[in-house]
Amino acid sequence: MADGDTITVCKVAPAGALQARNGKKGILFFWRYSQGTTSKRLSIGPYDATPGHVNKHTPTVAGYSIAAAIKAAEAMAVQHTTAKAAGGGMGEILEQQKQAKAEAKAQQEAAALAVKAAADATEAAAKYTLKALILAYCDHLQSLGRTSHKDARSIFNLHVIDAWPQLAVAPAKSITEEQVADMMRRLHEAGKGRTANKLRSYTRAAYQTAKAAKSKPSIPVHFKAYGITHNPAAETSPDESANKADKNPLTLQELRNYWKQIKDAPGHRAAVLRFVLLTAGNRPEQVFRLKTKDIDLTSTPPMVTIFDPKGRPGKPARIHALPLIPAAVETLEALKPQGEFALSTDGGRTHITAGSTYGAWSKAAAQAVGIVGFTPKRIRSTVETVLAPKSMGVSKEIRGRLQSHGISGVQAGHYDAYDYLQEKYDAMQTFYQILTTDGSAKILPMLSPQESGQVLQLVKSA
Template identity: 50%
Template structure:
């Protein structure tokens, strides 16, 4: 009796039953099963321990050449299905000590899950999310710079470069950050370009350090940052030139005369600001009523190293500063307020009041020039840079100063403020009086 061809066997086999078509080397066999609709599928059947399993190979293509070794667009010939089953059998056999085919499938699924998770994380952990999370981090640390950073990122990254902002943060290149800076520089915004660089560089540095620094929120770890792409960009040095030209001693005296007898709370606030050494306005306006005492006030310096909390800064009060404070201090939470201490005055408001008070007699008057003017005035009075720095909270440099010098420098700061007051009260010469008149 003539032997039936594989095609004839498949054509005649009943639906719903597995039929062995061929032995598969080095392990198992090729089986076929026809469903009720007449479609046939191939399976590789193998044993592992006392159990046997079947793995789907593919659909039978009755129109495929019986000698074809690879599947067509519609399915497999018996020969092609046998070859595919042999490939599965070989992998199973060579890995049988590690669990064979089931273990290989489990490992593949695990790898695919990890790949899918990595892809989802990359889609979630974009540059936009990193920069936003960094701004939240600065805000949680009490740093006023979070407002400036958030504004710069929104305007000059998210809006200007939405495609880049949507990329996974770890895939953004140094060149792309350099292009962001270049656009700002070409628009005449060199200082903004440098600030964008500084904030973005710090954001990446925080994410990079999150792996080893437990005080950084764990969310930063998800970005998988190991290289800081912003670190290799170069700032525009001309964009960092100071715009804080100090007020001269003469200009400070003019300003003092303007606010010395100014009535109302605005005058008292301006006097308090000047007579406490021109403290940073963003910190000065956030003075708490509980941090205002008879002999001093305590401000909190939020400038400094990322990850460090705001540093308390004690400022002594000379008599006229004390009088100004008592004239204006509120009974609520915030000492300097126009609504009873519920909210503190805005830094922009204090700056505007100072500009209005200065009038036209001080060309180019800016409130930030008060601070540098006070330091210059003290330098002319031979107050050393360390004391000036401590009075204006420039930061404490050096390991010894930060960790071993426990002196509070209260008396030295008080003496410096007394010198400021004496110099402000110094009478104008006839020439100066003529110029200011």
């Protein structure tokens, strides 16, 4: 056969003929048959020209002898004739074979998908656990600059991961409200109702973050992988009796004794304690994050800018401008800010820690003057308390502005762009007069920033 030739080898019973074609891949056998008014070919396979295979009636690995091709064509002819007698034909047989092959393939693919889904579910169960979710939430808080990430991490480590190891490694989406309540109950029965409520609050926030990740693009996409559709902590109830405000201000005499202990004490430590107190009860952890670049002693009044990260997750830290009275300026200059952080023990590379370092320093100063049960938080409460009387002339709103709390609502959030620097400055002066005036003396009229600057210059020159 020449290249491209097609020949009829022989007719086959009961229908059709065996043909051969010499193409690019060599000689191929076909069975040619009629279906209605059309003539069709059905492939049989390649021709095996190996010596000794001429009379083989079964195909080899290499292909078909003429005898084997005739036998294969006859089998196709029988199938076609039988199907045709039933009203079909080879076309119907081929379609059925095609459908059967497609169904088999679909079943294989479905089985493979089921195996993969089971493997994915097993992997997810091992990876997206309660422990992973709550720690991911702590990391999220930290990335937003929220100082609460430390408290949340500590509570989760102590009262979930260590206390409930089996629950901690369970899939996060399988946790129920009853299990969250049991974690809270353990703390409540140990007399730690406030901690139980904080555990509920942080757990609720973690689940809400993962639940909202599907529709809130500001939440990192990896929270979607937990598959959270309900919030078990939201269905529990807090212990209302443990949510009482921790109001425990110092007495005015205790406050003044504390000031006397530190006001003339030499050294860096005492200067740090003085500066924190003279910021009028602002949160120490925020004051200690003050950066040297955010100090402006040339403005009127002199001021520093700190950032308040407390608030709703997803919101940026609020800029909090603090004016400085002369005594605070003098103290800050004595601290000689340098490097990145203004309040530091290593030249500004890192800032003083509000808990371990400042907490220990302030407690030591308080104990020296006989203050029992002192905590740095009591100073914040004390400032609010001594400025509260109407006679002090410091409104609730200004106290909130001064200590960076209670600033909410549409008006404050969207419209009021006033900086309240003068009002904060006046409140700081009032506090300083209360701090430094003995109980029998009258509080002097407040000085303007310009007058205070003149007083500071006179003090320095003296």
